Amino acid sequence: DTAVSQTPKYLVTQMGNDKSIKCEQNLGHDTMYWYKQDSKKFLKIMFSYNNKELIINETVPNRFSPKSPDKAHLNLHINSLELGDSAVYFCASSRAGRNTEAFFGQGTRLTVV
Amino acid sequence: LAKTTQPISMDSYEGQEVNITCSHNNIATNDYITWYQQFPSQGPRFIIQGYKTKVTNEVASLFIPADRKSSTLSLPRVSLSDTAVYYCLVGAQGNNAGNMLTFGGGTRLMVKP
Known part of the structure; x- marks a missing residue:
């Protein structure tokens, strides 16, 4: 069983469109994250969501919004896609508390044309 | 969160021990x-x-x-499959505000035969 799964794995879309990336974890974790990895391979934290508390990286445009229907899911919605949004997006999850490790999904490669 | 500094890249040969040092002078x-490891086209993995x-x-x-201002990851007897970004x-982890795992630039390790 895949611990953290994302769909789709690849997403090609046109500028201005709205798209969503789904993430599910079956580890029973309390906290889920979204990361963006750009072409230079820098991993940037976008959101952290724990017990209905959302922590937002202030540099993330408000076109990006996470939605959590339940504890096992944290989906990423992106409105009005721009060329600069092209990147690989990773979902991750971890238990709350110290000495916890984060488990990452395989990533979603988003290409905006 | 404390900033980290690592070498951008390192080369090694199969069977050697590899030490990657990270500086974190303002660690709290x-x-x-x-430490995490990331292979191409995969999400990071806790080490x-x-x-x-x-x-x-x-x-x-x-x-x-003792001063905790740096740390060294040691990989014994590396193999080709250890080629990855480390x-x-x-940072502190917990179920409070600030549970944001922030990645630096990483060290690209290339293991050669």
Whole structure:
């Protein structure tokens, strides 16, 4: 069983469109994250969501919004896609508390044309 | 969160021990040090975590001096499959605000035959 799964794995879309990336974890974790990895391979934290508390990286445009229907899911919605949004997006999850490790999904490669 | 500095890249040969050092001069008292490994087209994977002195698991060892301003990830007898990017993270983890795992630039390790 895949611990953290994302769909789709690849997403090609046109500028201005709205798209969503789904993430599910079956580890029973309390906290889920979204990361963006750009072409230079820098991993940037976008959101952290724990017990209905959302922590937002202030540099993330408000076109990006996470939605959590339940504890096992944290989906990423992106409105009005721009060329600069092209990147690989990773979902991750971890238990709350110290000495916890984060488990990452395989990533979603988003290409905006 | 404490900023980390790592070498951008390192080369090694199969069978050698590889040591990757990370500087984190402004580490806080309650910060842990965590290392992740990322292969191309995959999400990062937890390797090891420590607070002080030495931690060893089946994959690696982590050496942390008394002042905790740096740490060294040691990979014994590397193989070609250890070619990856290695990230050092420093920060507190918990179910409070601030549970944001922040990655630095990472060290790209190339293992040659």
